[in-house]
Amino acid sequence: MPTTITMPQLGETVTEGTVERWLKKAGEPVEKYEAFLEVSTDKVNSEVPSPITGTIRELLVQEGTTVAVGTPIAVIDDVGAASKAAPATKPPETKEDRDTAPPKSRDAMAESANQEPVPGFNIPQLEVKSAAASSGAPAMVPPRSNGQREEAALRGVSPAVRRLAREHHIDVRNVRGSGANGRVTADDVLAAAKLVPSGAVSAPPAETPRTPAKPGPGNTSTYADPIPGTTIHLSSMRRIIAERMVESRRTAPHAWSMVEVDVTNVWEWRKREKDRFERDTGVKLTLLPFFIRAVVESLAVFPLMNAKFVSEGPSIYVEKDVNIGIAIGLPANLVVPVIKHADKLSIKGIALAAGDLIERARKNKLSTDDLKEGTFTVNNTGANGSVASAPIINAGQAGIVTMETVVKRPMVQDDDSIAIRYMMNSCLSLDHRVVDGYVASGFLADLKKRLESMGPRGAL
Amino acid sequence: MAVATSSSKVLNNVEAVRDTLYEALKNDDRVVILGEDVGARGNVFLITKDFAKEFGTERIIDTPIAEASIVGIAVGMAMEGLRPIAEIQFADFIYPSFNQIVGEAAKTRYRSNGEYTCPMVIRTPYGGGVRGALSHSVSVEALFYHVPGLKIVVPSFPADVKGLLNAAIDDPDPVLFLEHKKTYRLIKGEVPDGHYVIPIGKADVKKEGSQLTVVSYGLYVHWALEAANQLESEGMSVEVIDLRSVRPMDRTLILQSVRKTRKLLVIHEDNKFGGIGAEISAMVAEEALFDLDAPIRRLAAPDVPAMGYAMPLEEAYMSSPAKMADAMRDMVKF
Numbered sequence: 001m002p003t004t005i006t007m008p009q010l011g012e013t014v015t016e017g018t019v020e021r022w023l024k025k026a027g028e029p030v031e032k033y034e035a036f037l038e039v040s041t042d043k044v045n046s047e048v049p050s051p052i053t054g055t056i057r058e059l060l061v062q063e064g065t066t067v068a069v070g071t072p073i074a075v076i077d078d079v080g081a082a083s084k085a086a087p088a089t090k091p092p093e094t095k096e097d098r099d100t101a102p103p104k105s106r107d108a109m110a111e112s113a114n115q116e117p118v119p120g121f122n123i124p125q126l127e128v129k130s131a132a133a134s135s136g137a138p139a140m141v142p143p144r145s146n147g148q149r150e151e152a153a154l155r156g157v158s159p160a161v162r163r164l165a166r167e168h169h170i171d172v173r174n175v176r177g178s179g180a181n182g183r184v185t186a187d188d189v190l191a192a193a194k195l196v197p198s199g200a201v202s203a204p205p206a207e208t209p210r211t212p213a214k215p216g217p218g219n220t221s222t223y224a225d226p227i228p229g230t231t232i233h234l235s236s237m238r239r240i241i242a243e244r245m246v247e248s249r250r251t252a253p254h255a256w257s258m259v260e261v262d263v264t265n266v267w268e269w270r271k272r273e274k275d276r277f278e279r280d281t282g283v284k285l286t287l288l289p290f291f292i293r294a295v296v297e298s299l300a301v302f303p304l305m306n307a308k309f310v311s312e313g314p315s316i317y318v319e320k321d322v323n324i325g326i327a328i329g330l331p332a333n334l335v336v337p338v339i340k341h342a343d344k345l346s347i348k349g350i351a352l353a354a355g356d357l358i359e360r361a362r363k364n365k366l367s368t369d370d371l372k373e374g375t376f377t378v379n380n381t382g383a384n385g386s387v388a389s390a391p392i393i394n395a396g397q398a399g400i401v402t403m404e405t406v407v408k409r410p411m412v413q414d415d416d417s418i419a420i421r422y423m424m425n426s427c428l429s430l431d432h433r434v435v436d437g438y439v440a441s442g443f444l445a446d447l448k449k450r451l452e453s454m455g456p457r458g459a460l
Numbered sequence: 461m462a463v464a465t466s467s468s469k470v471l472n473n474v475e476a477v478r479d480t481l482y483e484a485l486k487n488d489d490r491v492v493i494l495g496e497d498v499g500a501r502g503n504v505f506l507i508t509k510d511f512a513k514e515f516g517t518e519r520i521i522d523t524p525i526a527e528a529s530i531v532g533i534a535v536g537m538a539m540e541g542l543r544p545i546a547e548i549q550f551a552d553f554i555y556p557s558f559n560q561i562v563g564e565a566a567k568t569r570y571r572s573n574g575e576y577t578c579p580m581v582i583r584t585p586y587g588g589g590v591r592g593a594l595s596h597s598v599s600v601e602a603l604f605y606h607v608p609g610l611k612i613v614v615p616s617f618p619a620d621v622k623g624l625l626n627a628a629i630d631d632p633d634p635v636l637f638l639e640h641k642k643t644y645r646l647i648k649g650e651v652p653d654g655h656y657v658i659p660i661g662k663a664d665v666k667k668e669g670s671q672l673t674v675v676s677y678g679l680y681v682h683w684a685l686e687a688a689n690q691l692e693s694e695g696m697s698v699e700v701i702d703l704r705s706v707r708p709m710d711r712t713l714i715l716q717s718v719r720k721t722r723k724l725l726v727i728h729e730d731n732k733f734g735g736i737g738a739e740i741s742a743m744v745a746e747e748a749l750f751d752l753d754a755p756i757r758r759l760a761a762p763d764v765p766a767m768g769y770a771m772p773l774e775e776a777y778m779s780s781p782a783k784m785a786d787a788m789r790d791m792v793k794f
Contacts, residue, residue, distance in 0.1 A: 158722075158752055158753040158754060159749050159750045159751070159752050159753075160722045160750060160751050160752050160753040161753060162750070163750040163751075179793065179794055180790075180793055180794050183794070185753055185794075186722050186753040
């Protein structure tokens with residue numbers, strides 16, 4: 001039975017999505033829950049799993065095309081369809097057949113399961129009558145061929161192979177195994193992945209080479225796996241990041257300032273709490289939540305930093321909510337999910353919210369709603385070892401502040417003694433249309449004061 | 461064999477123990493050694509020979525054959541500010557002191573809310589392969605590694621013996637220091653001069669490889685290296701990790717290696733059931749399941765109470781470079 005797949009809704013308020021990349025071609029098999037399509041919206045890339053096991057009959061939408069949620073994009077034949085449509089060649093079932101027939105196959109069970117509606121997918125209730133059914137011939141025993149051979153191929157597939165195959169969009173059944181009894185090993189999958197740089201699953205390779213083939217000129221690589229001498233096709237997310245950065249630089253006159261902060265207290269506080277915190281919550285306690293807490297407190301004192309420039313008018317709109325975007329770097333792109341109402345959260349609350357966003361970002365599980373309504377951005381550049389940076393403002397906000405690497409330095413104290421202190425730079429890029437040095441410096445000075453007076457005896 | 465440089469010398473494992481103890485006695489008056497035959501006889505392996513003459517019988521103390529009292533007295537000494545090194549002549553006889561180690565030493569810091577610590581070392585030769593039979597071949601690490609508060613160190617190379625024994629003596633908490641007796645004179649290696657410390661809890665990659673991670677400790681590290689070299693000549697690449705400390709355990713290094721090679725073989729001399737291999741396997745299964753490309757395997761002693769004296773029985777109980785190479789080959793080709 002053919003099942004029509006429609007453009008899924010990737011976020012509550014999302015109305016359309018772009019077919020970024022087909023991971024399967026027409027005629028190729030697809031497992032239930034196996035990703036067969038990558039869809040992108042302006043901020044999120046997401047893999048779409050197949051609701052059924054079957055064969056791709058038709059891809060209705062070209063890569064790069066944006067369509068409304070609910071638009072049919074592909075048709076998948078479930079695995080039972082082929083056997084139903086095939087001519088009846090088997091004589092009527094005898095008692096012996098029944099006795100020796102294999103138990104109901106997984107395919108058959110999958111077929112019955114597929115009758116149930118899957119949320120997010122349209123399954124037309126049209127029954128395609130098979131030749132066998134219309135001729136009144138008895139239903140065939142599901143063929144042993146495809147499904148069961150594939151089943152055998154998948155047996156003995158280790159967790160590492162499953163993971164690598166998923167990551168590289170490789171169909172394990174198409175890979176010749178070099179392990180014991182022809183088992184497909186992790187190295188086999190990696191070698192196959194090198195052969196298929198686009199990620200599309202091709203015809204089964206005759207022999208999986210032990211050494212990956214070198215790509216020729218004109219080939220493409222991916223952002224996650226850049227190969228010298230090749231071109232990287234921009235994902236729509238990458239393209240939008242590029243466009244937004246240029247737009248922000250062009251429209252908002254960036255000014256930049258930096259303060260040096262003694263974060264010894266914060267450092268000690270976090271050190272004291274981190275083990276217990278991780279044990280209690282399962283989330284690692286980093287310095288970031290402390291920094292965000294201080295930022296939201298400073299934003300309360302300097303609300304102009306939590307504002308945006310509105311071209312119409314023109315005017316400045318002072319935001320009501322304090323929603324902090326946190327920049328998270330991923331191998332292929334950058335996402336800035338938002339901690340909503342960060343001013344109403346404790347340090348613990350911020351840590352949990354940030355931990356959740358970071359984990360989902362890494363798993364490609366963010367929705368567009370997670371990325372909306374940011375009013376100010378905190379960039380934890382220090383995590384990468386940076387000591388100073390000039391970030392570009394997230395367009396529509398008045399500023400972005402960075403927290404640089406914490407380093408131990410000998411510092412001259414007020415009483416002229418020298419002490420080893422944990423020092424950090426914090427840098428601010430500001431939209432000069434919204435604020436000037438007076439407000440920006442005030443904000444940075446306030447932030448510094450707050451960070452330096454934090455803890456270490458406070459409550460999280 | 462390692463070649464000595466101007467700042468190091470070649471020692472075997474037993475010489476490394478002796479040199480380290482000697483330096484510790486010279487450098488720190490708080491260090492005392494107590495045990496059966498450590499004084500007049502200088503220990504059954506002559507590790508402390510002539511120590512009593514130089515440091516006196518108040519620091520090199522011959523005790524009765526009473527292991528509970530050796531460790532018990534050491535606990536008292538440690539809590540009163542000394543740095544006792546208690547010797548159990550053979551690990552097979554450690555059981556009478558079990559309560560002093562587990563019930564007293566390991567709990568001291570916890571039950572005194574950090575007010576007292578128990579900075580003592582319990583040194584003992586362990587392990588088989590020396591025709592030691594029933595009472596001179598045992599591995600005891602699994603009996604103790606379940607105990608929080610107790611560190612267990614099992615070095616296999618002379619340089620590690622020195623660095624880890626120094627760390628054990630410096631450690632504010634009790635350390636069970638296991639010395640594989642077959643390695644005592646068999647294994648030689650370069651040992652740097654001067655005082656140095658190898659942190660307890662840090663494993664060491666003794667051989668890098670890409671297709672299989674082997675984790676082992678004690679004598680078996682040497683055999684595993686022999687097997688890994690054999691496999692290398694067959695075109696296979698095996699990484700050998702010397703655990704060095706079974707508790708604390710260097711989980712990070714093990715996981716790092718397994719994530720690289722995707723396969724794990726744990727080899728130890730102790731019984732398989734409930735051994736260190738079980739803990740490592742469970743940890744890797746919990747932390748790195750989706751990096752594994754083969755079932756984790758343990759090569760360990762069968763579930764029998766002791767090593768036999770007869771050569772075939774001893775060989776059946778123990779592993780060997782050949783058995784290890786077979787297991788490694790199977791896993792690489794899996």
